[in-house]
Amino acid sequence: MRANWKLIAPTALLAAMAGAVQAHHSFTATYFEDRTIEIEGKLLQFMFRNPHSFVHVEAPDENGAMQRWAVEWGGAGQLAGQGVTNQTLRVGDVVTITGNPGRDPSDHRVRMQYLRRNTDGFEWGRNPGETFN
């Protein structure tokens, strides 16, 4: 069966907008949206909340020094509409995250684009609608 993308795209957009919350800050002003980094490490904290959720991960920086990375994710309402709950991630999970790096490198912050839990292959960010604003 072939997916009808003409239908899926507007539906996904409407679903995303239904739970949309305005970021308390501008993403583009906070992150380099034309750059991507990948980090892999152990999850230290999962804050499932509004206006945006945050995932803290202990992972090495480009020099190999361990850092506490703050990864910004969607608001609780918006993620809930995508099947993510406050139980989806647990402290100690080993995850690989791809996203936009913060404009201030010393912040070690990332805007989530893709997440994969290495133990069971749980993924977020590859399916239509798995986005946030």
Place this chain on the structure above:
Amino acid sequence: MRTFLIGAALLLTLGAGPAGAQISLAGEWAGRYHEDQGDRVPGDVQGDFTGVPLNDAARRYADAFDVTRVALLEHQCQPYNVAHIYRGPLQFRWWEDKDPATQEIIAYRQFIGTYMQWRTIWMNGHERPPAYAPHTFMGFSTGVWNGDILTVTTTHIKKEFYRRSGIPSSDLTTLVEHYIRHGNLLSHVMIITDPVYLTEPYVNSEEFVLMERGNQNWLYNCEYVMEVPMNKNEVPYYLPGMNPFIEDYAKKFGLPFEAVFGGAPTLYPEYRPVLERLMNGR
């Protein structure tokens, strides 16, 4: 006698509605973001001051503003004020409070999903509080119908921002709104005056659509957390002239920074030759 009775009945029927019978705005309305989508939803790079009649005080504030300041514990859950909140994604519920005895409208009420804000728009001649009365994010509002346009005037608004790029608003802001319904569409026009940060009225407009099927997404459980590990006593800022991002928007769109940061003169068609000269001079 029969003619008289029919005439009286007709008169009563015509007069059945209250003197101010107006188009109803009751229902649940969801925003549409075809206009200014970049600014209103994801936000753009820093330094977008276009379209705002900002004054020198606002420029100074914006120059010192670091966008990560809103991530501080004190600000994470701070609502947008009434002159700003309609610029973001939101839905609102509108209903009427009527006097049980006369069925005249006492007030319109709004519940805004984002930040779970409540508004009351008094329609019964409610006296405006004195200037020293507490200011809130939604302010104090009174309304009046002009034909089928509801005009709402709001004062006593808490200080916040007109734009996330750091254009500040003051607690002397006055907001005049016009609600104009066309079927299931609602046009919302905002005219903002602010003697502290604007040189002339700042005008915005948004569109809303009546939700025929409501949803349950009305809660906003904002929690304060340390989003990014940092010294909680540190307030991000830039010293004057040291903001490395302030020209990012101008650079991204190939505009002279003077045009982006120029305030009221740049809002009018008369500015086109100036812009042309600035761009040709580069």
